[in-house]
Amino acid sequence: MRVQMMDQLSEVFELVEVRGLVSGRFAVQGPWVSRAELQDPFKFVAMAGGRARLTTDGIDAPIELEPGDVAILNNRARLELSGGSGDGPVREVVPLEVDFELLPADWDTHDIVIGGRIDLNEAGRTLLGEALPPVAHVQASPRTGANLRGSLYRLFEEVTGNRIGSAFAIRQHAQLVLLEVLRAYVEQSALPPGWLRVLTDERLKPALTLMHSHPDTLWSLNELARAAAMSRTAFAERFRAVAGLPPRAYLNRWRMMLAQRALRDGDTSVGSLATELGYASESAFSTAFKREVGQSPLRYRSAIRTQAASS
Structure with missing residues (x-):
């Protein structure tokens, strides 16, 4: 049995049936907080615009998310995001599902968050669980930032555009965001022993x-x-x-x-x-x-x- 020759990360992606799926998003101004109990093994939070602080179980201090940053949560039970500034009351934000229309957002003045989950088969859940820490924070660095920010921008445009074929496009762009995130993570982080490290x-x-x-x-x-x-x-x-x-x-x-x-x-x-x-x-x-x-x-x-x- 001969496997078609391709790069080995692509091979594993296909075998574990990895899919990045958008599950919600929001754009907000002023002080805000968003909380959630997590059911899925792997969640991702993409900071399309603005800034936020991420808190979850298993980490000692909040993670500061900058524009273009993405965090992957590995088998965490809860999530809290907070951000914004000003003297007004803190607004409790509930992410909108993808099928709901999102009000126009200004990339310069709003905090824009896209959340989703990573679906894999059973083998993939084991492999990714071994490869990632409790929270994998991927920063939009000068080296990787352009591709990652570009992928996030295209994903956001599809999520908010309500155009024909958007559901298909969202799935494809979410896949590319996930790929860019893992590429950037490999370049930025000291990987623990496991398949992601050995493949690189x-x-x-x-x-x-x-x-x-x-x-x-x-x-x-x-x-x-x-x-x-x-x-x-x-x-x-x-x-x-x-x-x-x-x-x-x-x-x-x-x-x-x-x-x-x-x-x-x-x-x-x-x-x-x-x-x-x-x-x-x-x-x-x-x-x-x-x-x-x-x-x-x-x-x-x-x-x-x-x-x-x-x-």
């Missing part, structure tokens, strides 16, 4: 390319180390430190992600899938799949398709 490690990239391109091959530690031009010991230590797990475990996880996509999207038999992914037998593949995913391949396929039919 240049020294390990040749070994990752082997595993991603030929998941049916049970790559030895010597072969992977040679591809990375490192000694066996140095490669094993670096891989575990960067990925958070040894190479063989990473390869197994990658295989299971490919298997989940194949079971979701096609009618390949379990036996054929086992062969394509390099397993000696259907039973060996089924055992590995159940250990990683929590249910057998056939049960997984049935559950995913039942869920899709009812949604």
